[in-house]
Amino acid sequence: MDCSFDMGLAITALQLGENRIFCPPPSLPVLSCLDYSMGWDLLMSGDVGVSAFPEAENIFSWIGTIEGSKGTPYEGLSFKLSLRFPYDYPFKPPQVKFETPCFHPNIDHCGNICLDILQDMWSSAYDCRTILLSIQSLLGEPNNESPLNSYAATLWSNQEDYRKMVHKHYVDAAEVLES
Numbered sequence: 001m002d003c004s005f006d007m008g009l010a011i012t013a014l015q016l017g018e019n020r021i022f023c024p025p026p027s028l029p030v031l032s033c034l035d036y037s038m039g040w041d042l043l044m045s046g047d048v049g050v051s052a053f054p055e056a057e058n059i060f061s062w063i064g065t066i067e068g069s070k071g072t073p074y075e076g077l078s079f080k081l082s083l084r085f086p087y088d089y090p091f092k093p094p095q096v097k098f099e100t101p102c103f104h105p106n107i108d109h110c111g112n113i114c115l116d117i118l119q120d121m122w123s124s125a126y127d128c129r130t131i132l133l134s135i136q137s138l139l140g141e142p143n144n145e146s147p148l149n150s151y152a153a154t155l156w157s158n159q160e161d162y163r164k165m166v167h168k169h170y171v172d173a174a175e176v177l178e179s
Helices: 007-016 031-045 128-140 150-155 159-178
Strands: 050-055 058-067 078-084 095-098
């Protein structure tokens, strides 16, 4: 990853609304490059229903949000995720986990996600935006051939019952948090 910085290019790209990755000037710590390379892309993309920001002062720990897409059983629901980036990112994938309980064939009861790009299909070209959009897409298009939650995979064929179960898990989780 090239962490060279050209302020003129950055200002011009911002004015033009281009979707580019920027890194801080070389005088700042290399870790800041992680923040800029993931954050600018996500903030400037204009994608609906996904967001992520560093958690407190730890550049390797992010909090993400995914909104359920229209026409899916998750429509109108919002899910919080944790993203933990390894020190050798982008060469290794981050650990991504649902913090909001989510009933889904490829998400277990602990929030772990079965998604190929977070495992054996990882590429250093993937960024925070790519990860969140892939997970958002997975919500509406599960891989029932490789379920972490076999009950959800079985129920998927009956969309009415499936939607009820999704909302039940979501509401039950909200009630637990409120009490």
